[in-house]
Structures are given as C-alpha cells and as structure tokens.
Amino acid sequence: MKRIRLIFAALILVAMTAVSVVAQTRPPTTPPKPAATPTPAATPVAGNAAVPETRIALIDTGMFGDEKNGIFLYVDAAKKVELEFRPRTNELQILDNRLTALATEITKLRQAAVLDQKTIQARQAEGESLQTELKTKKDRLDEDVSKRYQQAISPISSQIGAAMDLFARQHGITMTLDISKLLPAILTAVPAMDLTQAFIDDFNRKNPRTAPPPRP
DSSP states (O other): OOBOOSOGGGGEEEEEOSSOEEEEEOOOOSOOOOOOOOOOOOOOOOTTSOOOOOOEEEEOGGGGGBTTTSOHHHHHHHHHHHHHTHHHHHHHHHHHHHHHHHHHHHHHHHHSSSOOHHHHHHHHHHHHHHHHHHHHHHHHHHHHHHHHHHHHHHHHHHHHHHHHHHHHHHTTOSEEEEHHHHGGGOOOOOGGGBOHHHHHHHHHHHSOOSSOOOOO
16 A cells, blocks of 8 residues: 655655656655653652553554555645755756766667767766756755655654553553554564554544645
C-alpha cells in the first residue's frame, strides 16, 4: 500500500554522475513521530509496595501514513505539501531528462567513426552547466520543503502524541512500543497486542476529515 512519508527531502533523490543525473520521486519514508508528552518525575516505590500490573501494546507508526488506512489528517497534510512543490519537482525532472539526453548523445558521438571533439566538448560543457543548475535548485527545494513540511506536520504530530497518551490511559496500557522501530527485536507477540488500527480508527473518528482529500 502506498504511503506518504514524513521526510519529504527523500521525495526527490537525485543521483548525479559526471554527465548524467537520475532523479527519482517517491513519497517520504518516515512516519510522523508523535511529540513526546512531558511526564512527571517518578516517585520512588516503597520496598513493600505492590508491583503494578503491566500491559504493553504495540503500535506501528509506519502505518500512520498509509493512504487508505492511515491517519487522514497526516496523510492529507503531507499530500498538500507534495502538491505545493510539485511544479519545482517537475522542473528538476525536466533538467534530469535533458542531462540524460546529453549523456546519450555524447556516448554516440564518441562511438562515431569520426570523432567530433568540438561537438563533444560543447555537449560536455552544456551537461556540466545543467548539472550545476540541477544541484543548486535541488538544494534550495530540499530546504524549502523541509521548512514547509515542519510547519504542516509538527502540529499534527503533537496532536497524535497527545491522542496516543489518552488512548493508552483509556485502555489501561502502561507502555506503548513502536513496532516499526523494534520489529527485528520482537521474537513473539500475541496479535491482540498490536493496537495500530484500533488507535488509527479512534483518532480518525475523533478527528474526521473536514474536506475531501487533496487530489494529484
């Protein structure tokens, strides 16, 4: 299932070579990290005090960005940021296509029976100029996207964190673990411990969409 991911800088991965550049666009990969809620200092437990019953739950924060079954407020906010910067993303793709075409042309010129060094040098110079332009625009885009994404997602992340604390208290949960971070370390777990969808459904019910989801 397609997911919107938190780190929008990963939306535009541009691997640059001496003459060609390959740009890939994909959704961000990291889910929103719920804001930590300050907790009061623990009170020392008396030696004869009863040990409280412990109930641990698992929640996969990676599912928060799932377009169909995730947290809609987060998904919609992430999509809006993506759409806002899509023209600039497309511009980078156009530059990448031009560089790829130049690389292909240079390869053919070098394989020709008669080498046209003047033309080859001209195409190489053009490629280096485009490469510099692409890197400059990509760096600026990464910076702008990071700032905008922080503005759009931070409030929702804090809201999710508060909702998760409330959800845990209401269900008598004493500890919640993020299964997306601990999966390799979990050897066995009762399926009932995974409350991911239960939390997402509860959050969406209390925070419904107020407008249709953004369209590409």
